[in-house]
Amino acid sequence: MAIVYGYLTSTGARLGLLAFQMLLAASMIQVHAQSPAGFVSIDCGYTNSSDYVDEKTNLTYDSDERYVEGGKNFSIRAEHMKDAANKQEQTLRSFPDGQRNCYTLPTDSGKKYLIRATFTYGNYDELNSSKNGSPFLFGLHIGVNFWTEVNLTNWNPSNTVWKEAITVAPDTSIHVCLINLESGIPFMSTLDLRPLQDTMYPFVNVSTSVSSFSRLRFGSVDELITRFPTDPYDRFWQSWANYSYPWSNMSNIINVTALPNIDIFGLPPAILGNASTIIDRYSWLNITVRSSHYLTTELELLPVFHFLELGNNGSRRTFDIYNVDEQQPLFSNFTPPAFLSSMFRNWFLHKGRRAYFQLRSTPNSQLPPLINAYEVYSRVQMNVTTASSDVESMKLVKEKYKVTRNWNGDPCSPREYIWEGLNCTYPNGDQNPRIVKIYLSNSGLQGELAISFMNMSSLEILDLSHNNLTGTIPDYRVNSLKVLDLSNNKLHGPIPYSILGRFKAGLLELRLEGNPICSQVRGSYCGNKKTHILLISVIVLVVSILVVLCILWKLCWKGKSKEDNDDNMNEEEIPLHIDIRRFKYTELKTITNNFQSIIGKGGFGMVYHGILENGEEVAVKVLRDTSIALSKDFLPEVQTLSKVHHKNLVTLLGYCQNKKCLALVYYFMPRGNLYEVLRGGLEYLHESCTPAIVHRDVKTANILLDENLVAMIADFGLSRSYSPTHTHISTVAAGTVGYLDPEYNATFQLTVKADVYSFGIVLLEIITGQPSVLVDPEPMHLPNWVRQKIAKGSIHDAVDSRLMHQYDATSLQNVIDLAMNCVESASIDRPSMTDVVIKLKECLPAGTGEKQLKSGSYKQKDAMDADIARQFQLLISGVSTESNEGTSSGVTELSSPSGR
Template sequence: MVISYRCSAGTKLPWILSLQLILVATIQAQSASPPDFLSIDCGLTNSSYIDTDTNLTYVSDISDIPDKRYVEGGKAYNIMAQYMKDATNEQEKTLRSFPHGQRNCYTLPSIRGNKYLIRTTFTYGNYDELNSSENGSLFLFGLHIGVNFWTTVNLTKWRSPDTVWKEVLTVAPDKFISVCLINFGYGTPFVSTLDMRLLPDSMYPVVNATVSISYFSRLRFGSVDDFITRYPTDKYDRFWESWSWYNSSYPWLNLTTTREVKTLPGDDKFLVPQEILQKASTINSSFRWLNISVSAGDNLLGTRARDMEQLPIFHFAELDNNDSMNHRVFDIYRNNELLTPDFTTSPFRVDSPYQNGRFLPKMVTSFSLRKKPRSQLPPLINAFELYSLVRMDNHTTASNDVEFMKEVKKYYNLTRNWNGDPCSPREYSWEGLTCDYATANPNPKITRVNLSTSGLRGGLDISFMKMASLENLDLSHNNLTGVIPDYQSNSLRALNLSNNQLDGPIPDSILQRYKAGLLELRLEGNPICSTVKDRYCANKKNSKATLLVAVIVPVVFVLLLVVLCVLWKLRWKGKSEEQEDYAMYEEETPLHIDIRRFTYAELKLITNNFQSIIGKGGFGTVYHGILENNDEVAVKVLVETSIDESKDFLPEVQTLSKVHHKNLVALVGYCQNKKCLALVYDFMPRGNLQQLLRGGYDSSLNWEERLHIALDAAQGLEYLHESCTPSIVHRDVKTPNILLDKNLVAKISDFGLSRAFNAAHTHISTVAAGTLGYLDPEYHATFQLTIKTDVYSFGIVLLEIVTGQPPVFMDPQTVHLPNWVRQKVAKGSIHDVVDKKLLDQYDATHLQSVIDLAMNCVENASIDRPSMTEVVSVLKVCLPALSSEKQSAASTPRWKNVMDADIPKQFQLISGASTTSYEGSSFQSGYTGAVSEISLVSGR
């Protein structure tokens, strides 16, 4: 297009000047970010720049201006030079890394009650030259929105130059929003960009103070050139991925219009851009349904499963107006569950059906648009959004307390890692603070501040006294100077200012409370006490020490005499025992079993005189030992000293001498001495399953390891039940009795309660035995033992493996693990019961299978429980599938230009051919070649 201007000589100069002013104003308008946008380039060393693609202004996260300093700590980096040339924007080139502290937070200014879109991006770029994302080890960390868990960033096995994004829609709880990176111990957290966009209150009405939603997918349909559509097309800077980048072949048809697509009157819930609504996709009229399948790949498994409760939003507008008699009518299904019946598209008017306030469970989801028989046209779709639930259960600390503690931190220039909210969540509360989490208070309140010996200098900050709930303030052993502020604090119960440099008069507000017995005051060691002799200036430490010396020294002297006497007696007794010959106490009649018999002297030798204790219990003590051939063994010395006294010794020896299986602990030998009964086993260096499940993150088991251990234990029990004649019932199956070798191969141990069981009988009668929580209720009620008793106990073990919880625990009252699982699943999702140490690194389908199996095992009636052979079969099904998925995940392709590549989701948009008039979801013969399948690499 050519535009020409014609001017007279007299008007030429003013016209040119006006044109220049207009041009400058236009450029400024185009390059200025909307006032309610905040775009942070994390790790940027310059103050700001304008992004060439969006014309948005990006600023540094650490500015010289205090109000523009959004984060403390961390270190700025550039991605490796080899990735710089392929970066699609400036934001990918820099990042901020946080190697120190469990929680590091950005603080973004907000307006309380306003709704915001928060987005973070992560481009690793091998900035630290550790190759953390591609070396095969776990590389993941968490994100909190405010004081609540948002999602996990999982970069395990991810290409270094690729970019991941996360996005959440939330309501500001106060005049700032915190975005926190949480260090799980699996790689150093970092962030590349942080964007904040104000949304109108009317948008996404499901979002409120207690519910946020995390972005899972946002698709636009029709023929689209750009992979990502964002600002300025979408004035709220939402990212819309182009479906046509993945599939636009037959039978798909694209529709486009230039006419305005209007919204329903008063409908401003989603405000989808016109350019997106003016395009749509449908299918050939020979086909009658399309399917959108959404599933999360391996890089979303780090997100808490509860966040996988999903909210789908569809956007439909009829763009084909050639025949007013034709119309589209279709049903919307989710996994064959009808969501919206008889939906009809309206010409050039958008309608956005969604489940208001209803989040759909399960992570793997299939949505179907199915044409009704009376419909002349097949389904159509313009855009699709999918979000997952983020529960905002935790409350922020009382806002005044937060402000006062920030003032204290600033006043004393404290360098300690005080990040995010002072009290919430509890596990990340600030060091030195004690908070009140009483349910009566909607927000935690700070009740105690202990900054003793913290190097504080300067005056006593009045902010402490202003905290309405502060009861105990300890600022002793610092270098505080000046006077104590005169401020009435009715909540303060203890004030320790000892050993500072405070002078001047003591304020009346403090003295009056002290004299009334309402305040414990300590001022000793301050110049203020040079002329004051009151008790609060006394050296309480020294006076207490004097009293303690006067009272304790005589007592200690008497105790020393007693101890010396006891030691002398023990020494004499020990010498006499050493001289005693234990050989004379060896039983003359050995047990007629084909395993080694150890003498007591041999046990002393192999255990180095019983020096190394590796376990204790009601049965006795377990020692570590080394045989002559350097094989390691565990020596269990029983409390009882004769076979007649011990109920467990003989059954265990007889059982383990006859059974041999890779998943049963091997009995090496025994000692039958009148002074000692002992059993010698193969040593299991990884301890027992209970120890590993209850241990910290360093000793935690991943999902595959847990399934292997479950399968090992199940195979051991299957052998006892099915391969032994007669069958053997263990009777005490529990996690402490499942031992693990160096390769985490599980072996059943402790056969002291085992009994032989003849399959010709339905049961045998015994006194109920076992451990609380694992006891078969039917056996406990009838004393009638069957092999299904072990199945019940194994079901409890299986639940422990999944949940990490003990069989009986407080929540807040005593609860049995199966009941707790039932309650949790009934109220929410199966993912709510999973052990948090798994970091959601598991497959939801396998999880469902394992929980179903466990709950079948713990049925009250033994007849309803599966056999151990059936249990083994189910567990074997899970493990090969798990292995194959890992291979598949490792070969998943990565796209450099995908800004959000955290989830390799599988989107399948499938067309169903219709050759008959009835409804259905299966492919009809002759049309199978029309299946269109998309593998979408994207991630949230």
């Protein structure tokens, strides 16, 4: 622990400080020989069975073996070991399997805790994932709730990211879960749990947790990060450490130690005993916390200011604290007292991507403002979890049968991470989700039937068939149970009356066939002769089908060699006069390895992966057995498309014109199509091509993605040339259900607005993650589904849940409005593609194009908690932060100190 002091003038003061340091050091030896009660310190990936004491903090660290299931242990690479600030950074646990992997931490129900996770990549997997240019990020959940995102893209592999949250434990344990977002393998280096006093952070409760975005201490401080034992709650305090003009730093730790313990935030003397101000000639300072383009979501922010007067020499210091964005004071005429004052409002500020505060001297103030410490948090909305009785029952089932499935965290929530083998119901309001169906067939279960299923009062279906369960059937008195499938186990009688009675009353479907119990009874629940006859019939039918297929295969194979010989004979003699390559059918067979690898299927035909002679990858779209009439209609379109070139249109490399086969050869798009990912180029076609082109089949499956996720429109098999001087062209309606313009479908009158309609559907698919036509619980067109969601709730109910609320709500609302405008029934009410492009650019969140910020770690100067260096920037009295990597992490518009 380092004690730093500023200007102490008397010898007595210096001796007093020395005595205080010695006393504090002696007390640390006695008090901190072991971790405080309730501290949980986990070294993820540490494989030694015995714990160890960290040499800097004197905290005891354990292996994570008993806190988590799954994952693999790793050490960071040798070249990064020298940069590790502590032993915990040298190891980690990686989770390559499963979407959600959770640590379970012991807690006292209803108690308030600080949770911190750290992440030191250290290129442990030798993939250079943080430096290869691809996105490297994953999510974090507290229980069922999205906490934050860990973004290591373009991150120094030696540096450490940390995330902190404050929450109330809902039960005797709390889950911290890593979420695989398919942009890198999640991992964790350390996980800490620290109990807080119930009075601390009063804005945290059972329904609201907070995520820490910034926690700063001011004054002349040598430590980059201050933590335990200086802070008894082991919070990470980043040092502001800015000594340049017009800053002035103050220190008076001794006086702080004599203060009564009245602080609801529990700040230690070392934090309170230092402060920063500006020289007398200036009257205000700014504090700006602003997100970079790495963070596009709007946040509900809550700032906390900590003030303590460290020596005003009898002069008056009074200032106002303004929320500049809302042009209103948060606190007026504030004078820092000789005892601690923590200033906060018990509500969150408006949603936004920045917070801008100003400490402004009042006219009668003789001294400029000062500040000792500052914290800012964002809201983590806590959602309801699965009913505790169901959770406890499933825990007992998991333990009893040693279930090896990826059962982590809450069984039912969030919905996208529901436990495999479960179905849940999600009531409206604040009611807890309930488990209604359990499917554990063929799961290798052994032993007697668990009685814990009886405690699940909403359970409707229990399928434990095809396992090795033994013993008798428990008296399952679950009135909600409709199906009990225990077939093909090793169970014996008797059958409990409660179960048998519900079966006879027609309230329960019971299946017991394949158990010893059925040798003693002849009930229909044990199967009958009709079942065996039906099984034999099915087997005979399957065998017959296989015989017929074998015969057909032989006939096809016999004719194959003759077909190959005729390939060259079927080439069309009249070539197209275009400047792209013409492929022979035999060449396509060589390129595609005889059409072995299918990568897509569309209205035009099958799409195959191919490799040209020079090693270049291509996509070959083939329509076999095409009639000559269709070929005459299609090939002139190829002539038009061969002249179309745009960065967002897939380039046509060549074609094949064979009497038996028409084919198009395109550049291969390695990232597939947009439809696959969910689950630009049109303006050029409409406005810049001569003649203009209507695509007629715009859909997510026809928007391909290259390795950099640049979108390119493909599949011009249905496209038609179009003259802007005509209002429409007449043609047979064609396209894909769900994307088809209703006006075009009814009148067969084609305009460019047909593509606009289809593009509107594509926009809605991107936003919602839903298909163009939903089928469950009943068929519904996507625009109608969006209208219903918004009418019953808000836009957030329509947004893809995988975005985890990480988006700009205002921008998203504008995009939804634009998409709904595109799918108007009448084409005259739809915008042009040019208008769509303009409006989409306007919808981009502010700052999207700003220069990417450099990242920091807690081993660096001006480092910020949990990649805040990329998410947030601090501006105080016009002096921007300076990155230790030589680039500015301040904003481009600088505030100058003003007012005298």
